[in-house]
Amino acid sequence: MNLEQMECIVEIAKTGSLSKAAIQMNVTRSAVSQSITNLETELGIKLFIRSHAGAVPTADGEIIIHKATVILKEVQGIKAEAAKRTNSPLHELRIAGTPAQLPLITDTYFSFKKEHPHIHVSFMENSALQIIDDIEHDRVDVGLLVLLDSLLQGRPHLMTSPLVLTKLVLFVSKTSPLAANTSISIEQFLDLPLVLHQEDLLTRLFTEDVAKHHRPLNIALYTDNLEAMRSMVSRNYVATIATELAIRSFSLYSDNYVCIDIEHPGWDALLIGCVRLKDKPLSEMAQLFMEQLENDLSKWNY
Numbered sequence: 001m002n003l004e005q006m007e008c009i010v011e012i013a014k015t016g017s018l019s020k021a022a023i024q025m026n027v028t029r030s031a032v033s034q035s036i037t038n039l040e041t042e043l044g045i046k047l048f049i050r051s052h053a054g055a056v057p058t059a060d061g062e063i064i065i066h067k068a069t070v071i072l073k074e075v076q077g078i079k080a081e082a083a084k085r086t087n088s089p090l091h092e093l094r095i096a097g098t099p100a101q102l103p104l105i106t107d108t109y110f111s112f113k114k115e116h117p118h119i120h121v122s123f124m125e126n127s128a129l130q131i132i133d134d135i136e137h138d139r140v141d142v143g144l145l146v147l148l149d150s151l152l153q154g155r156p157h158l159m160t161s162p163l164v165l166t167k168l169v170l171f172v173s174k175t176s177p178l179a180a181n182t183s184i185s186i187e188q189f190l191d192l193p194l195v196l197h198q199e200d201l202l203t204r205l206f207t208e209d210v211a212k213h214h215r216p217l218n219i220a221l222y223t224d225n226l227e228a229m230r231s232m233v234s235r236n237y238v239a240t241i242a243t244e245l246a247i248r249s250f251s252l253y254s255d256n257y258v259c260i261d262i263e264h265p266g267w268d269a270l271l272i273g274c275v276r277l278k279d280k281p282l283s284e285m286a287q288l289f290m291e292q293l294e295n296d297l298s299k300w301n302y
Contacts, residue, residue, distance in 0.1 A: 001039060001042065001068075002042070002077065003036065005035055005036075005038075005039045006068035006071060006072055006112060007023065007025065007072065008025065008035045008036065008066050008071050009033055009036065009039065009047060009048075009061070009064065009065050009068055009197055010065060010072060010251060011024050011025055012032070012036070012048060012055050012060075013057050013061075013065045014123070015056040016055060016056070016102050017035075017054045018032045018033055018050070018054075018055055019199075022123075024124065028248075030257065032128060032207055034221060036242070038046060038082055038238075039151075042064070043064070045058075045060045045061075045064075046058050046060065046061065047060065047061035047064060047065070048061055055177060057083075061297050062127050063064050067103065091118075091257075092120045092121075092122070092182070093112065093119070093120070093121045093122070093141055093142065093283075093286040093289055094119065094122050094123070094139070094140050094141045094142070095122070095123055095136055095141065095143075095144060096123075096124040096125070096135075096140040096142075096143050096144070097123070097124075097125060097126075097131070097143070097144035097145065098125070098126070098127065098128055098131065098144070098145050098199075098200065098201075098202075099125055099145075099197060099199065099200070099226065100197070100202075100243060100246035101144045101145055101146070101198060101223070101243060101246065101272060102123060102144065103145065103246075104164075104272070104293075104297060105246070105293065107296055108292050108293045108296045108297075109121055109123075110259055111230050111292070111296075112288075112289050112292055114283040116288075119285050119289070120147060121289065122283060124140065124197075125296065126147070127199040127200075127201060128145045128148075128151055128201040128202075129151070129201060129300075131143040131145060131275070132151065132155070132158070133277065135158065135275060135276060136155075136158075136277070138277075138280075140223070140265060141280075141286065142274050142276045142281065142282075142286075142290065143189070143204075143274065143275040143276070144163075144272070144274055144275075145272070145273075145274075145275065146166075146201075146202050146243070146270050146271065146272055146274045147160050147162060147271045147272070147273045148202070148205065150205065151201065152275070156207045156278075157277060157278055157279070158275055158276070158277065158278065159275070159277070159278045160273050160274065160276045161273050161276075161290070161293055161294075162271045162272075162273040163271075163272055163274060163293070163297045163298040164271075164272050164273075164298070165269060165270070165271060166204070166243040166244055166245035166246070166271075166272055167242060167261065167262075167267065167268045167269060168203075168206060168241065168242070168244075168262050168267040168268070168270065169241070169242065169243070169244045169247070169259045169260060169261055169262060170184055170189060170192075170239055170240075170241055170255060170259070170260040170261075170262055170263075171233060171239060171240045171241065171242055171258075171259055171260075172249055172257070172260060173233055173234055173235065173236035173254055173256065173257060173258070174257060174258050175241065176235045176236050176258070178192070178239075178258075178260060179258040179260075181259040181260050182260065183259065183262070183263055184260045184261070184262060184263060185262060185263045186210055186263070186264055187214065187260070187271070189217075189239070190210075190214060190215060190217060190218065191218050192217075192218060192240045193218050193237070193239070194218060194219050194220060194237075194238055194240060194241060195205070195219075195220055195221050195223060195229050195232055195233070195238040195239075195240050195242060196222050196240060196284075197219075197221070197222070197223070197224060197226075197242075198223060198224050198235070199224060200221035200242075202243070203241050203242070204272075206241065206264075206267060207219065207262075209266075209267075209286070210264070214280050220237075221238075221260040233257060234256045234257065235298065241262070243270060243272075244255050244259055247274065272297075274290065281286050
């Protein structure tokens with residue numbers, strides 16, 4: 001077993017998916033699949049149960065994955081110690097974001113890397129709740145997400161830094177009868193078929209709020225496939241709900257789509273910001289990156 005195979009099985013266990021692990025490792029899904037197959041053959045045991053729903057570790061797999069996690073942490077510690085002793089410190093910033101927020105970092109990342117090529121900035125995509133857990137367990141330095149009171153209450157060990165203001169909007173095809181609207185009340189789209197991102201905490205809380213004050217929205221399906229969502233909305237099969245900023249950052253806003261403001265108190269002024277541990281200060285270079293991100297995002301304020 002080599003380090004790449006260890007990283008592979010740890011990433012699959014973390015994401016529950018070969019495809020997501022491949023994205024995080026910047027390799028193809030087939031390469032991940034082949035790596036696992038080769039390792040299972042080498043060890044003579046089954047590490048994962050694979051299905052269309054994802055990959056789940058077997059009992060034997062959990063033991064091997066735990067040992068691999070410990071080894072990888074030791075290797076990281078060795079590298080850090082070596083860098084310290086050669087007066088060439090490792091500069092790394094681990095950032096996690098929800099699917100809707102992570103693209104906001106793209107411009108900052110490439111311009112920062114051009115100026116500081118020795119800095120390693122890693123991106124991870126996850127749900128808001130998982131990001132908070134990763135921050136609390138030192139798997140992530142900074143989380144980029146919508147700053148919801150319901151998410152952050154009872155966590156005094158976390159600190160937040162607001163970055164940009166956004167709002168929740170209804171996203172429809174330009175061929176939709178609603179496309180001429182600039183704003184819309186909840187009552188006007190209660191029966192409209194919707195597709196929502198299955199791991200988006202923000203829209204889940206919104207739908208719960210609507211159900212509490214009105215009645216449940218007509219959710220046709222949940223998915224994590226953004227391309228499929230775009231296609232379904234474009235063809236006017238469904239509409240979707242997202243932050244206005246997320247739609248623009250994903251380059252979905254074009255002549256094929258229309259954004260409509262939602263008239264619902266409390267959902268028209270949402271803060272996107274950074275979350276991190278209070279007692280773990282960022283390195284000087286990490287602070288520089290975050291300052292540049294704040295400056296870059298200021299152009300998005302509506």
